[in-house]
Amino acid sequence: xxxxxxxxxxxxxxxxxxxxxxxxxxxxxxxxxxxxxxxxxxxxxxxxxxxxxxxxxxxxxxxxxxxxxxxxxxxxxxxxxxxxxxxxxxxxxxxxxxxxxxxxxxxxxxxxxxxxxxxxxxxxxxxxxxxxxxxxxxxxxxxxxxxxxxxxxxxxxxxxxxxxxxxxxxxxxxxxxxxxxxxxxxxxxxxxxxxxxxxxxxxxxxxxxxxxxxxxxxxxxxxxxxxxxxxxxxxxxxxxxxxxxxxxxxxxxxxxxxxxxxxxxxxxxxxxxxxxxxxxxxxxxxxxxxxxxxxxxxxxxxxxxxxxxxxxxxxxxxxxxxxxxxxx
Numbered sequence: 001x002x003x004x005x006x007x008x009x010x011x012x013x014x015x016x017x018x019x020x021x022x023x024x025x026x027x028x029x030x031x032x033x034x035x036x037x038x039x040x041x042x043x044x045x046x047x048x049x050x051x052x053x054x055x056x057x058x059x060x061x062x063x064x065x066x067x068x069x070x071x072x073x074x075x076x077x078x079x080x081x082x083x084x085x086x087x088x089x090x091x092x093x094x095x096x097x098x099x100x101x102x103x104x105x106x107x108x109x110x111x112x113x114x115x116x117x118x119x120x121x122x123x124x125x126x127x128x129x130x131x132x133x134x135x136x137x138x139x140x141x142x143x144x145x146x147x148x149x150x151x152x153x154x155x156x157x158x159x160x161x162x163x164x165x166x167x168x169x170x171x172x173x174x175x176x177x178x179x180x181x182x183x184x185x186x187x188x189x190x191x192x193x194x195x196x197x198x199x200x201x202x203x204x205x206x207x208x209x210x211x212x213x214x215x216x217x218x219x220x221x222x223x224x225x226x227x228x229x230x231x232x233x234x235x236x237x238x239x240x241x242x243x244x245x246x247x248x249x250x251x252x253x254x255x256x257x258x259x260x261x262x263x264x265x266x267x268x269x270x271x272x273x274x275x276x277x278x279x280x281x282x283x284x285x286x287x288x289x290x291x292x293x294x295x296x297x298x299x300x301x302x303x304x305x306x307x308x309x310x311x312x313x314x315x316x317x318x319x320x321x322x323x324x325x326x327x328x
Contacts, residue, residue: 022044023042023043023044023049024042024043024044024106025040025041025042025043026040026041026043026102026103026105026106027039027040027041027054027102027105028041028097028098028099028100028101028102028103028104028105029097029098029101030093030094030095030096030097030098030099030100030101031093031094031097032056032057032058032063032090032091032093032094032095033058033059033088033090033091033094034056034057034058034059035056035057035058036055036056036057036094037053037055037056037058037091037094037095037097037098038053038054038055038056038098039051039052039053039054039095039098039099039102040052040054040102041099041102041103041106043103043106043108046078046108046109047078048074048075048078048099048103048110049075050075051071051074051075051099053067053071056091056094058088058091058094059091059170059259059261060261060265061164061165061166061170061261061264061265061268062087062088062091062164062166062170063088063091064164065085065088065163065164065280066084066085066088066091066092066095067095069085069163070082070084070085070092070095071095074095074096074099077111077113078110078111079110079111079112079113080096080097080099080100080110081110081111081112081113082096082113084096085163085164086162086163087162087163087164088163088164125279125302125307127305127306127307127308128307128308128310129157129307129308129309129310130309130310130311130312131154131155131156131157131309131310131311131312132149132154132155132156132311132312132313133145133146133149133154133155133156133157133311133313133314133315133316134156134157134159134297134298134309134310134311134314134315134316135149135156135157135158135159135315135316135318136159136284136298136315136316136317136318136319137159137160137167137317137318137319137320138158138159138160138165138166138167138278138280139165139166139167139168139169139170139264139318139320140167140169140174140260140263140264140267141169141318142158142160142167142316142318142319143158143165143264143267143268143270143271144267145316145318146158146271146276146278146316147267147270147271147274147276149313149316150274150275150276151274154313156276157276157277157279157309158271158276158277158278158279159279159282159284159298159300159309160278160279160280160281160282161281161282161283161284162280162281163280163281164280165264165267165268165278165280166260166261166264167320168260168320169260169263169264170259170260170261170263170264171259171260172259172260173242173254173258173259173260174255174258174259174260174262174263175242175244175252175253175254175255176221176224176225176228176236176252176253176255177197177221177244177247177251177252177253178197178221178222178224178225178251178252178253179192179193179194179196179197179218179221179222179249179251180192180193180194180222181222181225181241181251181253183236183237183238183239183240183241183253184241184249184250184251186238186239187239187241187250189241189249189250189251191249192249192251194215194218194219194221194222195215195218196248196249197218197221197247197249197251198211198214198215198217198218198219199248200246200247200248200249201214201217201218201246202214203246204245204246204247225253228263228266231270232263232266232267232270233266233269234255234262234263234266235255235256235262236253236254236255236256237253237254237255237256240254241253241254242254279302281302281303282300282301282302282307283300283301283302284298284299284300284319285299285300285301286298286299287299287315288308288310295311295314295315296310296311296312297309297310297311297315298311298315
């Protein structure tokens with residue numbers, strides 16, 4: 001009898017130990033920039049094994065690195081004591097809070113991150129590479145230039161200093177002025193023209209613009225909008241236009257969602273389809289010139305390491321304007 005009881009006791013103890021050691025998954029919630037971030041975290045022997053993002057309302061482009069790179073870093077470090085993703089601070093904090101919430105529910109105490117062991121893994125990039133075209137800045141202009149260069153047969157690379165693509169194009173309203181667009185007739189606007197668009201632009205710019213350059217923009221605006229719609233797949237509101245100040249006609253096409261997210265997600269998808277390398281966290285530091293003064297490349301840095309991108313055909317600077325610089 002005692003022998004039988006001992007067997008049962010041993011079996012019970014083994015089962016209890018196995019149950020305690022088995023992986024456990026709990027859910028946690030944190031507050032991101034645009035609402036709750038809900039995660040499911042799997043723990044095994046006090047360590048994070050996996051994080052699944054169950055629900056979030058964050059900007060998909062700005063939050064991408066948070067839910068990929070930062071998530072992986074949390075798993076590797078078994079800690080939320082990490083640096084967030086630049087440009088997505090509130091989303092990063094929301095993920096940290098959600099993982100910490102799940103850990104408390106699982107009875108797991110997360111540790112301090114070993115910063116030395118968590119040095120960001122530098123991508124497997126050659127320190128010196130050559131392309132036909134190097135584009136700096138992964139916003140709307142940079143993506144457009146890179147895609148057109150690729151379709152013209154050039155080898156091209158797109159460099160972006162931030163952890164995510166999009167730049168100002170991503171967070172703007174992204175309305176696109178184009179005279180004689182396909183929505184205007186629906187609203188009874190039949191007297192617009194590229195010439196009138198050019199005049200409005202010149203007057204709105206305090207008559208400081210170059211009319212030759214302005215006319216290039218306004219006479220190609222509709223074709224550009226149609227390219228975005230038909231080639232990239234950008235969706236515009238079918239029966240609504242935005243009326244910008246300084247314009248004499250309602251002519252600005254509105255992307256679905258009223259932000260640049262609709263543009264940037266489609267730009268990124270097309271770049272992926274065409275096989276264009278888009279390197280984030282790569283900050284251009286210096287333009288390389290040959291003896292004649294021609295720009296033939298770019299020196300850049302990532303995580304303290306230096307890289308050289310040689311450009312046989314040229315370098316496209318698409319790093320934004322100077323709207324926040326009063327002196328300019």
